[in-house]
Amino acid sequence: MNKLTPDDLDxxxxxxxxxxxxxxxxxxxxxxxxxxxxxxxxxxxxxxxKRNLQIEIKKCGCAGACYAEPLVEVSVEGLPSVIYGSVNxxxxxxxxxxxxxxxxxxxxxxxxxxx
Numbered sequence: 238m239n240k241l242t243p244d245d246l247d248x249x250x251x252x253x254x255x256x257x258x259x260x261x262x263x264x265x266x267x268x269x270x271x272x273x274x275x276x277x278x279x280x281x282x283x284x285x286x287k288r289n290l291q292i293e294i295k296k297c298g299c300a301g302a303c304y305a306e307p308l309v310e311v312s313v314e315g316l317p318s319v320i321y322g323s324v325n326x327x328x329x330x331x332x333x334x335x336x337x338x339x340x341x342x343x344x345x346x347x348x349x350x351x352x
Contacts, residue, residue: 259292259337261285263324264308266299273325274307280329281309292337305348311336322348 263269263278281294292313300308305322311332312318319342321332331343342350 259313260295260311261292261332261337262295262297262310264298264300264306264310265296266306268299268303269306269308272306272323276326277307277309277324277329280326281333284329284333288333290333290337302348308348310351313337313340316340316342318351319347320349320351321346 261281263274263281265274265278278294278296284290285292285294297310300320302308302322307324309321309324309329309332310318311321313336316336319336321328321343324332324346328343328346331346335341335343
């Protein structure tokens with residue numbers, strides 16, 4: 238393995254700063270998928286592309302709260318990271334329109350606010 242040079246580190250740093258700082262993670266464990274997480278993930282992916290939003294959609298594993306699946310964690314600059322529970326397409330639409338675009342929390346769907 239080659240050692241990284243300062244130029245290599247600068248290129249890596251530049252590449253990471255080009256990525257969206259905002260993201261949405263959808264819990265895609267077996268319990269999440271059984272509760273509809275795959276449909277929610279696909280909905281987010283399609284809508285973000287359609288609306289040309291600069292937010293990354295990611296998959297993640299189990300958060301240990303199967304009863305609240307599908308769980309969706311949202312991180313948008315200027316707001317606390319939030320986990321929404323029992324997310325369906327209607328809630329996902331509210332998350333995009335209120336949380337991501339209008340920078341307001343969707344209070345009636347919050348499972349947990351992260352510091």
